[in-house]
Amino acid sequence: MRTITVLSGKGGTGKTTLSASLVELSRRCIAVDCDTGASNLHLLLQSRTMSNEDLYLGSTAQRDDSACISCGACRKSCAFHAAGEPIDTSLCQGCGVCTLVCPVDAVKLVNRYDGIWKRSETENGMMFHADMVPGAESSGKLVTLLKHHAYAYAQKHQYSLTICDGPPGIGCPVIASITGSSEVVLVTEPTEAAFADIQRIIELVENFSIPMYVCINRWDIWKEMTCRIEAYCRKHSVPVLGKIRYDPGIREALNSGMSPVRADIPSRNDVIHIYTALIQ
Amino acid sequence: MKLAFTVKQEKLFPVMDERFARTEKFLIYDTDGSRGFKEISNKEARESQQGAGVHAASLMIEQGIDCVITGTCGPKARKALEAAGITIHLTAKKSPAEALKEALSQCQADQYE
Structure with missing residues (x-):
């Protein structure tokens, strides 16, 4: 082909x-x-869309507010200024540094929804x-x-x-x-x-x-x-x-x-x- | 000499994957010693959003590969492999066995030159 x-x-x-x-x-x-x-x-x-499927390509940080002790460690270490209150997912690059510095493991990386891919008929x-x-x-x-x-x-x-x-x-x-x-x-x-x-x-x-x-x-x-x-x-x-x-x-x-x-x-x-x- | 083939699974047998960076897995063949085949997954590079070539190249270096046999290879991956002294053999063959034959005959030809 x-x-x-x-x-x-x-x-x-x-x-x-x-x-x-x-x-x-x-x-x-x-x-x-x-x-x-x-x-x-x-x-x-x-075109006419025949099928579509969700895309989860990258990851983004998610904070568990009930576990967070507001120590500010994630905010200080985030190079992208994403780990504010709340986490700004549009700035987060998914590097995961916040998950490493958090003393109480309140931050974790989750899959990020990026859109959909489609199969369309033309x-x-x-x-x-x-x-x-x-x-x-x-x-x-x-x-x-x-x-x-x-x-x-x-x-x-x-x-x-x-x-x-x-x-x-x-x-x-x-x-x-x-x-x-x-x-x-x-x-x-x-x-x-x-x-x-x-x-x-x-x-x-x-x-x-x-x-x-x-x-x-x-x-x-x-x-x-x-x-x-x-x-x-x-x-x-x-x-x-x-x-x-x-x-x-x-x-x-x-x-x-x-x-x-x-x-x-x-x-x-x-x-x-x-x-x-x-x-x- | 340790050779790495970029392969993907097609039904029962692995066939050559033309991509280096985002290949499904590597088939590793050691010409010395046991002469056995070993498969390693390339999940990390394959799943990375950016810099897949460099990821895959560092995997090759970790595995102590001497020669990579693949279809295509991007400029950054090529640079990384060459810097580590790993030779790259580009092939259009479909089966790893044929690609191996081709690579070996090329190696011998190079030696005679």
Whole structure:
């Protein structure tokens, strides 16, 4: 089975837009929204939730007030200023130092509710995504869990393609997204920030010896920078799959909850071109 | 030499798990001595929210592993393993036996070079 993971390094370059377009062009595939910190693939792929399950990923401190002697030891040792009165679970990182310093064992670590993960049906196949509570952090653990369920489903129902909408950055959730992928598609744009970040992600993906491709979104807003990105990619032997022109029609399509390939706009052809280059 | 394979259980037999950091468990094979297989759980690294690679690497160091045989390995885990003098053999094989054969033939080839 083929797994294509869309990443960018910098946020807001068009990962989700491209992922949704690839999913729709493929007609049948498993979609995984690995960007659990800002999960929004489901906004572009009309979906119906089939099942969901609670997520308890991390742990948080819980104080037993009847046993607490208000000595303040936990408050003094908490590096995150979470062990106040009461414990602020939004600040607690679950490190457990309070459980170690409490003289009367009134604090313990309990599982923290982080939200739910869902399996939703789209027109093109099943989608796996998470709906986190505000403030809950995305993690490699959650991405691995989503992909695990997605792969099991794909195998059972004979899917030949999985498309993962990856998270921004180069941290733990990104590494968990890359693992197990057969190809990585990097979306960038001609801006200083995106160029700096694509270099970092290319360096990261090089660690995994997985083939990667670059797409330059809004390539014509700064052609000189586009040339610089292309030159960098050539130097690192990363093929540029295609370029998507700046098209206000994309924003309009997104605002009405559609991926750009559903709208009759000029940039639609650019996206189709990328899909064709990728799939063949 | 102590070899560690990243494996997951599939029905009765362990098969290679392509992930290093979040592998289900490690299958450890000692080429000297008893030549037996031993399994150790990777629960701690697998369950950690962040830094799974470094966790798994420190487990390898604790176990005195000389060579890790896996599918993929992140940059921090790689750094930690290399710093400890542990070689990493990347493989696409499905069965640990085949991966072992591949790793051993590679080792021999390296020696002749």
